[in-house]
Structure formats: C-alpha cells, structure tokens
Amino acid sequence: MRDNLRDRRALMSSLVYPLLGPALLALIFMVVGKSVSERSEKPLELPVAGVEHAPNLVTFLEQNGAEVVPAPEDPEAAVKSGDAEVVLVIPAGFGEDFQAGRPAAVRLVVDDSRQSAGVSIGRAEALLRTYSAQIGALRLMARGVSPQVMQAVAVERVNLATPQSQAAAVLSMTPYFIVLALFIGGMYLAIDSTAGERERGSLEPLLINPASRRQVVFGKYAATLVFTVVGLAVTLIGLMVLMNLFPLENYLGIRFHLSGTALVAIFFIALTIALLAASLQILIATFTRSFKEAQTYLSLLPLVPALPGIFLALLPVKxxxxxxLIPTFGQQLLINHLMRGESVSALHVAVASGRTAAAGLALITLAAKLYERERVIFGR
Structure with a gap:
C-alpha cells in the first residue's frame, strides 16, 4: 500500500478521477442553464407567413415580446433543416373566419425532436393561446355575457415540491457518479496487487511469508478498500462544494443545500458498495493473465452497477x-431520497446494506479460495 501511495496512477484513480463527476455536473449546469436563460430572456424571433391576413394578431405578438420576421419560402424545409425553430403560417381564409366568429385556423410548424427549440415553441404557443383567450372574452362581453361562464371549473394547483426536491430532480444523475467513483477509486490498486504482481513475478515471493494466503488476499482487499473509500470521500466533498457553493440559482433558477447530516448518511450508505466494489475488482483481476487484460475488464465494470443510476435519472420509480435486495440499486434509491431531502426507512437501509455487504464478503472469500490454487498463482 505504501508503494501505491507513491504511485501517480494509483493516486489519480483515487483522488482525481472521482472529481470528474462533480466537475461534469457543474459543466452541464453552466452550459444548459446559460442556454435556457438566454433563450428565455431574449425576444422571441418568430417567422410569420401571411402577415397581411391577420394584422391584429401580428401587432399583438409584437407587443408581447415577439420579433416578427418574414417567413422562409418553404417553412417546413426551414424547420426541418434547423434554419428556423418555429414558423407561424396564417392562411388566406383567416380573416374571413375571424370576422364571422368562427375558429380561425393558423399553423405552427415545429419539429419536436429538436430539444433546443422547445423554449421558442412553448413561448409561441403561449402567445397564441393568450390571444385566443382575449378575443374570446371580448366576443362574449360584446354579447353581454360574462367571460367567466367559459370557466366551468377553477383549478387551484397545490405544488408540494420543495426547493430541495426540485433541485434533486435536476441532480438525479448524482447516484450514478457516486457509484462510478466507487468503482474507480481503488481500481488501479486492485489490478496492481493481483495481475500486476503476478505479471512482475513478485506474487510468489510474497506468498512465501508466514502469513497465510487468505491473509494476503484480505490484506490486498483492505488496501483496495482504503483507496475506494478515499475516492468516495473525494466525490462527496466535490458534490458538497458544487451544491453548497456553486451558484446553481444563477444557472438553473433553483436553490439547493446539502446538509452535513445528509452527506454523512450518503457516505455510510455508499460504504457498503465500496465493500462490494473492492472484492469484485480483486476477484476479476485474479482471473486475468496480465495487467492490461485486467485493466480492460475493470474499466468496463463500473458501467454495470452504475446503469441503475441512469435508469433512475430517466424514469424515477417508487x-x-x-x-x-439488488446490490447497488437499493443504495442508489436511498441516495436519491436523501438528495431530495426525504427520510429513508431504517429497514430499507439495513436490507440494502446487509445484502450488498454479504455479496462483497462472498466474493472476497471466493477470491481467497482461488489463491489456494497453484494454477491461479503461477498462471501467466
């Protein structure tokens, strides 16, 4: 372990790589938040075809923050190619239907597959709905009818979301980065102490020592676990700095505070994943014949337990x-609850921790038994 403390690659995997998750989150917040705020604040550029058919509508749009510009000759082709985000087409029969009191149709040409156009599309639709509601109210008043008769049901929206839960919806990728850090922090040490030593020929002299082979394996496991836990701590510190000091409100319009209690709870919940990660890495590296082969397998390993984190971000579940009972998945669910400022069940914590810790113990025990075979020790 002392040798790895002087090894730049081991320190990088434990101290630097775990910070990539918080850094990536900060970058995403800055880019996405800046893009959304710029689109929301700047005037809506709305290409309109058939301006002459609805001058009053065009005037309303201009008075309410829209910059009406000439529409391209082929609106559908322009939207499809991305030259225009949204195009309003006013047909020639608009004025006749409008004067007759009939619904006057307009066409809003959009491409919903372009997420970057979502803000512009939403603003254009909101303006058209507002104009339609105002004209409808004026028509009723002209006939001596109160516009309130059109509102048969008054809906009062009661939003129970807290600033913490709203922010957690944005930060739903956090469990993914925590698990990723757990499987990266001790990866290099796990490889170097197993496949690396066997490749260098230093494993055989090590086993000559009075310590039993089981003790040697558990020593490698303990050293790997230390680096894994350090990687976890570095990630959580990075997340705490990001959420408490980084101006999320300036970029995303949300406030978030991660308390010290929640941070400690997340640490101990994730600690059982560290037990599993270290044992699984040592077991897999034991089967490999070279350092590079072990590095290839263990580089892909973090993707498997981290997949539930992506699933939770895209489709939250109850x-x-x-x-x-599913190792790593239960912990990610619990971490997600803590990020939202919600309490977690002690039973859930006990079951998730016990199941994952038992799996980790079983795997490292299996690795210790493998080291009793001469083929595993001398196989190259």
Missing part, C-alpha cells in the same frame, strides 16, 4: 423493499 421504492419497494424488494429493490433493496
């Missing part, structure tokens, strides 16, 4: 007890 937590059930049976989910706690």
């Amino acid at each position: 937590t059930h007890l049976w989910m706690m």
Whole structure:
C-alpha cells in the first residue's frame, strides 16, 4: 500500500478521477442553464407567413415580446433543416373566419425532436393561446355575457415540491457518479496487487511469508478498500462544494443545500458498495493473465452497477423493499431520497446494506479460495 501511495496512477484513480463527476455536473449546469436563460430572456424571433391576413394578431405578438420576421419560402424545409425553430403560417381564409366568429385556423410548424427549440415553441404557443383567450372574452362581453361562464371549473394547483426536491430532480444523475467513483477509486490498486504482481513475478515471493494466503488476499482487499473509500470521500466533498457553493440559482433558477447530516448518511450508505466494489475488482483481476487484460475488464465494470443510476435519472420509480435486495440499486434509491431531502426507512437501509455487504464478503472469500490454487498463482 505504501508503494501505491507513491504511485501517480494509483493516486489519480483515487483522488482525481472521482472529481470528474462533480466537475461534469457543474459543466452541464453552466452550459444548459446559460442556454435556457438566454433563450428565455431574449425576444422571441418568430417567422410569420401571411402577415397581411391577420394584422391584429401580428401587432399583438409584437407587443408581447415577439420579433416578427418574414417567413422562409418553404417553412417546413426551414424547420426541418434547423434554419428556423418555429414558423407561424396564417392562411388566406383567416380573416374571413375571424370576422364571422368562427375558429380561425393558423399553423405552427415545429419539429419536436429538436430539444433546443422547445423554449421558442412553448413561448409561441403561449402567445397564441393568450390571444385566443382575449378575443374570446371580448366576443362574449360584446354579447353581454360574462367571460367567466367559459370557466366551468377553477383549478387551484397545490405544488408540494420543495426547493430541495426540485433541485434533486435536476441532480438525479448524482447516484450514478457516486457509484462510478466507487468503482474507480481503488481500481488501479486492485489490478496492481493481483495481475500486476503476478505479471512482475513478485506474487510468489510474497506468498512465501508466514502469513497465510487468505491473509494476503484480505490484506490486498483492505488496501483496495482504503483507496475506494478515499475516492468516495473525494466525490462527496466535490458534490458538497458544487451544491453548497456553486451558484446553481444563477444557472438553473433553483436553490439547493446539502446538509452535513445528509452527506454523512450518503457516505455510510455508499460504504457498503465500496465493500462490494473492492472484492469484485480483486476477484476479476485474479482471473486475468496480465495487467492490461485486467485493466480492460475493470474499466468496463463500473458501467454495470452504475446503469441503475441512469435508469433512475430517466424514469424515477417508487421504492419497494424488494429493490433493496439488488446490490447497488437499493443504495442508489436511498441516495436519491436523501438528495431530495426525504427520510429513508431504517429497514430499507439495513436490507440494502446487509445484502450488498454479504455479496462483497462472498466474493472476497471466493477470491481467497482461488489463491489456494497453484494454477491461479503461477498462471501467466
């Protein structure tokens, strides 16, 4: 372990790589937040075809923050190619239907597959809905009818979301980065102490020592676990700095505060994943014949347990007890709850931690038994 403390690659995997997750989150927040705020603040550039058919509508659009510009000759081709985000087409029969009191149709040409155009499309639709509601109210008043008769049901929206839960929806990728850090922090040490030593021929002299082979394996496991836990701590510190000091409100319009209690709870919940990660890495590296082969396998390993984190970010699920039996998945669910400022069940924590710790113990025990075979020790 002392040798790895002087090894630049081991220190990089434990101290530097775990910071990539928080750094990537900060970069995403800055880019996305800046893009959305710029689109929301600048005037809506709205190409309109058939301006002469609805001058009053065009005037309303201009008075409410839209910059009306001439539409391209082929609106559909322009939107499809990305030259225009949205185009309003006013047909020739608009004025006749409008004067007759009939619904006057307009066409809003959009491409919903372009997420970058979502803000412009939403603003254009909101302006048209507002104009339609105002004209409808004026027509009713002209006939001596109160516009309120059109509102049969008054809906009062009660939003129970807290600033913490709203921010957690944006930060839903956090469990993914935590698990990723756990499987990266001790990876180099796990490879170097197994496949690396066997490749260098230093494993055989090590086993001549009075310590049993089981003790040697558990020593390698303990050293790997230390680096893994350090990687976890570095990631959580990076996330705490990001969420408490980084101006999320300036970029995303949300406030978020990660308390010290929640941070400690996340650390201990994720600690059982560290037990599993270190044992799984040593077991896999034991089967490999070279340092490069072990590096190839263990580089792909973090993607498997981290996949549930991506799943949670895209499709949040309701937590059930049976989910706690799935190693790493239960912990990611619990971390997600803590990020939202919600309490977690002690039973869920116990089941998830016990299941994952048991899996880690079983794997490292299997690795220790493998080292009793001469083929594993001398195989190259």
